[in-house]
Amino acid sequence: MPRLSPPSAELPEGHALPATRVAMPVRKRSLLLSIWPFVALAIVQTVLAISSLHILGAMRAFSSGESQWSKGQKDATYALARYAVSGDPAAYEQFHQGLHIPMSDMQARLMLEDQGYAARAQASLLLLQGHNEPEEINALIWLTVYFRHTESIGELLGRWRDADEPLHELQTLGGDIYACLQLAPPTSEQKQSWLAQINSLQIQLSEAERAFNKALGDTSRAMNKWLWSINIGIALAMLSLLMGHTWRLQRKTARAEDALDLVSERASTTLAAIGEAVITTDAAGHVVYMNRAAEELLGLSLEQLVTGKLVQHIHAPPAFAGGDLGSAPPLVQTAISEALEGREHPRDTIFRLYDAQQQVREVKLAFTAISDDNGTTEAVFVLHDVSQEQSYIRELAWQATHDQLTGLVNRYEFERLLGVFLAQTKQSPTPSAGHAIMYLDLDQFKVINDTAGHIAGDAMLRAMSAMLQRCLRAGDTLARVGGDEFAILLTQCSFDEAKRIAEQIRDAAQNVRIQWGERSLSAGISIGLVKLAAPLASVEEVLRVADMASYGAKQRGRNNVYAYDPGVDQEIARYVGEMEWVERIKAALEGGHFCLYAQNIVALSTAADHIAGGGLHIEVQIRMHLPDGNIISPVLFIPAAERYGLMPMVDRWVVKQTLKTLVHLQKTGQTPAITCCAINLSGTSLGDERLLDFLQEQIALHGVDPRTLCFEVTETAAITHLPNAIRLVNALKALGCRFSMDDFGAGVSSFGSLKNLPVDFLKIDGAIVADMLNEPAHRAMVEAINHLGHALGMKTIAEFASSPEIVETLRGMGIDYAQGYAVGRPQPFSDALTVTR
Numbered sequence: 001m002p003r004l005s006p007p008s009a010e011l012p013e014g015h016a017l018p019a020t021r022v023a024m025p026v027r028k029r030s031l032l033l034s035i036w037p038f039v040a041l042a043i044v045q046t047v048l049a050i051s052s053l054h055i056l057g058a059m060r061a062f063s064s065g066e067s068q069w070s071k072g073q074k075d076a077t078y079a080l081a082r083y084a085v086s087g088d089p090a091a092y093e094q095f096h097q098g099l100h101i102p103m104s105d106m107q108a109r110l111m112l113e114d115q116g117y118a119a120r121a122q123a124s125l126l127l128l129q130g131h132n133e134p135e136e137i138n139a140l141i142w143l144t145v146y147f148r149h150t151e152s153i154g155e156l157l158g159r160w161r162d163a164d165e166p167l168h169e170l171q172t173l174g175g176d177i178y179a180c181l182q183l184a185p186p187t188s189e190q191k192q193s194w195l196a197q198i199n200s201l202q203i204q205l206s207e208a209e210r211a212f213n214k215a216l217g218d219t220s221r222a223m224n225k226w227l228w229s230i231n232i233g234i235a236l237a238m239l240s241l242l243m244g245h246t247w248r249l250q251r252k253t254a255r256a257e258d259a260l261d262l263v264s265e266r267a268s269t270t271l272a273a274i275g276e277a278v279i280t281t282d283a284a285g286h287v288v289y290m291n292r293a294a295e296e297l298l299g300l301s302l303e304q305l306v307t308g309k310l311v312q313h314i315h316a317p318p319a320f321a322g323g324d325l326g327s328a329p330p331l332v333q334t335a336i337s338e339a340l341e342g343r344e345h346p347r348d349t350i351f352r353l354y355d356a357q358q359q360v361r362e363v364k365l366a367f368t369a370i371s372d373d374n375g376t377t378e379a380v381f382v383l384h385d386v387s388q389e390q391s392y393i394r395e396l397a398w399q400a401t402h403d404q405l406t407g408l409v410n411r412y413e414f415e416r417l418l419g420v421f422l423a424q425t426k427q428s429p430t431p432s433a434g435h436a437i438m439y440l441d442l443d444q445f446k447v448i449n450d451t452a453g454h455i456a457g458d459a460m461l462r463a464m465s466a467m468l469q470r471c472l473r474a475g476d477t478l479a480r481v482g483g484d485e486f487a488i489l490l491t492q493c494s495f496d497e498a499k500r501i502a503e504q505i506r507d508a509a510q511n512v513r514i515q516w517g518e519r520s521l522s523a524g525i526s527i528g529l530v531k532l533a534a535p536l537a538s539v540e541e542v543l544r545v546a547d548m549a550s551y552g553a554k555q556r557g558r559n560n561v562y563a564y565d566p567g568v569d570q571e572i573a574r575y576v577g578e579m580e581w582v583e584r585i586k587a588a589l590e591g592g593h594f595c596l597y598a599q600n601i602v603a604l605s606t607a608a609d610h611i612a613g614g615g616l617h618i619e620v621q622i623r624m625h626l627p628d629g630n631i632i633s634p635v636l637f638i639p640a641a642e643r644y645g646l647m648p649m650v651d652r653w654v655v656k657q658t659l660k661t662l663v664h665l666q667k668t669g670q671t672p673a674i675t676c677c678a679i680n681l682s683g684t685s686l687g688d689e690r691l692l693d694f695l696q697e698q699i700a701l702h703g704v705d706p707r708t709l710c711f712e713v714t715e716t717a718a719i720t721h722l723p724n725a726i727r728l729v730n731a732l733k734a735l736g737c738r739f740s741m742d743d744f745g746a747g748v749s750s751f752g753s754l755k756n757l758p759v760d761f762l763k764i765d766g767a768i769v770a771d772m773l774n775e776p777a778h779r780a781m782v783e784a785i786n787h788l789g790h791a792l793g794m795k796t797i798a799e800f801a802s803s804p805e806i807v808e809t810l811r812g813m814g815i816d817y818a819q820g821y822a823v824g825r826p827q828p829f830s831d832a833l834t835v836t837r
């Protein structure tokens, strides 16, 4: 019986499948089950044969016993007759000897009839004395004891019993004759009488003997007949049993053959249908069988293969399969040869196979040896083509580690590579020129997206990434780590060299232009350059500081390089500090540590006051409570909130809180009533398309009159998010809200933007106002902005009116409103507001 040897990866060599071991007891049991009726019949037959022999032996014993008995009684009667005539004592002695034989038999029979098998020993002795054959005595006793109640043996014993009385009479007559002869010689009449009696007894005994012989013959024939019938019956029973059994066996065999055919058909259909290539070879590797998938994989049919070994038919690598074969998977031919020699590879090993078109495929190989007691007889190879799977895995791995748009390494992979690099440099610090990391952030990239669309933005990102690749040295790693952010790991690069490369990139970025319709788009780049040196150790730290450095470059006016050497430079600490503000802002939003202040905006002419309706005009400003009780100015935390995208949340909090407080002050009878309440909206919020819905929803929710609300936006924010800003301004103005252009004069001061944004107030940047008394240029700017505002139908507000002189000068210039310490300091907005003039 062949055995399937288990795959060596799972069971140690030499272990056979347990299936064959458990099969043996099952087979023994089923063999026993099928032959037991024959065994039972054989036992019955044997018992019957032994019994038949016994019975026949006993019959023979009866027969020979009877002849001894007959001889004995005849000798006795003859001797007694002689004694009666002659008075010879020798004749009398012969009489006794002759009579002793039938008398012994009779006594034995009587004892057996009376006591059964218990009298066996005594009966044996008596039967011996009756001159029976010693070997036949047991059969005689057995038949007498156990069959004495059957009809035929009972009849036989009855006939024997008929001779008992004549024998007793013969014995008595012998005694009488002996007694008479001792007293006196007999008369002739007496002799004649004795002879007549002896003769009569002789006749009775002869008749009894004849009857016994007849019964013996009858019994013997009956026994024969009975034994014949039983033997024939048993033979017939055995025959029919054999026939039945053979018929059942034939049916079973037919069923098993059918099932085997079915299984074999199913197996070959399954093998033909499965996608895996299944090849069976003999122990030497000659192909015995292969399924369709194997034929397809090898590009050969079974007929073409039968002559040779499997490995000879697998295509060799083509001559042009050069490349880095060191990292290529091993050839499947090698694995097959090794498997046949008993050396197997783990099942998930991937092998190389060249198909009929000499295309390389990747396959996994499973090997199973079929063996019997003499060793391996056949080998089954299953080849699973995993080329597609492997290509998906590679594709997924690429996607997981690369950016789709630019094809560069993504942030995740860059962090991993940086981690590996940092670990290596820490483990084996070899002398080197040093290493650096660059963090690059495109400037005002949002403007390209917003004005030319995302597709143009994508094109710009691709153009920038191509430019960056051109600037790299061999061995540098470039990654896209965010929307418009890139990072470069410069290894073995002195910090001066890194600075030179950074400047080169910054210059090259100026020349990156993409033609979009009629427009030529370009973007500057802010570069943070960080020397990889102590105390920077972790990936997180390095990237955070690099990001900070790029922020530093932005703070220097964008399109700049900010180079940071951790051993020398301290300024970055400021940006690191900003990160701490981020945490505080988040905690303040969650824990309610923000509060609102209000600062009056005071009309400088009665006409302006009249416009305000005589009520209060204020600007709400946010402050933060610190745990130590200090109240923090927004100047400290707003840059961090803007940089790290927290402004939309802060703005929303301010709007909600302002509306709530307005309702509260209205209810508590704030006098004079607030007729214009200015709320600042940051640039990020202006870019948020959901802001309009939020504002409309909140105004409706709190039931605040929209005409009392004024939203302040900076010029830079408005320009950056122009389409959204225009939509917002128009929609809220339709409700009755007003708008201020904040910090006008500080940025680009595009007059075009003022035309596009129909605001109500122009707030002159405080930096210009604060020193206008000393700076004639600033004074002129204030006057120009005032004229411009008025020309566009706007009211003007001067910020930082910090002294009465400035206030008077502003009034003299015709500025409509002033805001600053000279006209009112910020005061908590939750309380009733005091008016300062």
Ligand SMILES: Nc1nc2c(ncn2[C@@H]2O[C@H](COP(=O)(O)OP(=O)(O)OP(=O)(O)O)[C@@H](O)[C@H]2O)c(=O)[nH]1
Pocket: 405, 441, 442, 443, 444, 445, 446, 447, 449, 453, 454, 455, 456, 457, 458, 461, 482, 483, 484, 554, 558
């Ligand atoms: N076209 C395009 N835009 C993207 C992609 N990923 C992110 N962005 C945009 O890139 C912009 C990144 O803006 P920021 O870096 O925050 O700001 P910025 O306009 O570059 O201004 P500064 O960085 O302060 O100079 C956002 O408007 C994103 O929507 C992208 O895959 N394609």
